[in-house]
Amino acid sequence: MAGWEDHLTTYLRSVFSQETTIKQVIGVLMNLGVDSTQDLIYVAADDLAGALKPIEIRKVLTCIKVEDDSSSLSTSHCEELSTLDDSCFSDSEDSASQRGPASHARSSASSSLPSSASTTESVGSGCSPLGENNWHYSFNIPWNKIPSTTKKLLEDGKRPSDSQRREVVRVLVAEILAVCNKPGKRHITEIARKMVLQYPTSFRDVIEGQVVGTGYDSLTKQFISRIDNYRRLQAKPARKRLPEDASPTDAKKTKDAYGCVNSDPVLPPGETKQMQKEKQEELLKMFMHKDKDAKKIERLMVETFPSQRRDIMSGPKDTEEILKDWPFLFQEN
Secondary structure, rough: OHHHHHHHHHHHHOOOHHHHHHHHHHHHHHHOOOOOOHHHHOHHHHOOOOOOOOHHHHHHHHHHHHHHHHOOHHHHHHHHHHHHHHHOOOHHHHHHHOOOOHHHHHHHHOOOOOOOOHHHOOOOOEEEEOOOOOOOHHOOOOOHOOOHHHHHHHOOOOOOOOOHHHHHHHHHHHHHHHOOOOHHHHHHHHHHHHHHOHHHHHOOEEEEOOOOOOOHHHHHHHHHHHHHHHHHHOOOOOOOOOOOOOOHHHHHHOEOOOOOOOOOOOOOOOOOOOHHHHHHHHHHHHHHHHOHHHHHHHHHHHHHHHHHHHHHHOOOOHHHHHHHHHHHHHHOO
16 A cells, blocks of 8 residues: 555554554545545535444544644644544634534535645644644654653553643643644644654543543643643733724723722812812711601702712721711611
């Protein structure tokens, strides 16, 4: 075998233990008319339904996705096919989760291939040196920077705890971003694959003794999630746009404080601080004489609201002082 068959067989061996099954898959693909790696993106789940079981079909489609990623097809195709195992970046995760493998492969077939090689690596264009997008093949995993206790577990063939695994991801993401500030999914996938190859019992995705998917899907997702969170934290918060006719004071004005939209009310037109003081004294007299004119009390309380609010928000006064200055605040209507 040569060409696409040889490459795909390598990935199929990671999910199928029987060589007969692998040969069967290759035979089915050849009968479908697959002649090159580019043809693999047109393979749908329905095409394999007659020859393979549902789980086997999903494994094959996942391997096709990995083959597509490593063959440097367009970024759009890589991201679309990656939804087969929900391992896209979070920006495309919500929309992709609504579609199945069959409909997804068909949508890939309807999209056009890129016209230039530059578009195939737009995701990783921030790599250094400029234009170098195959850095992931020579990337050395910094095992020496991982905590010694975790390293010992890996060497003993044991699985790290969730916190230890997150620490490994954190260390590696820091190294990845130091090499390429905008790594693509195929870069991350290759690094995760290397980790699983070196420490399979520690990192490989296994359920009841069976390898799930490629075996490194969950690790890839963790890397992507960590990078996504890092970018989100680094992004500057968007500034709220003000109307064109807004004055400078509008930009500095507090819109909300202590749960109250009108936390620092201004005096009504024609009202003065002296008038507020006189109304406060009138309220005190009415309280002392047990005046029951509810309408007048309500009117004066509404008119003196700015002074009440200022006294409450000023800070130094405690509840007893507020009660002494504004006794009707603590009275039921």
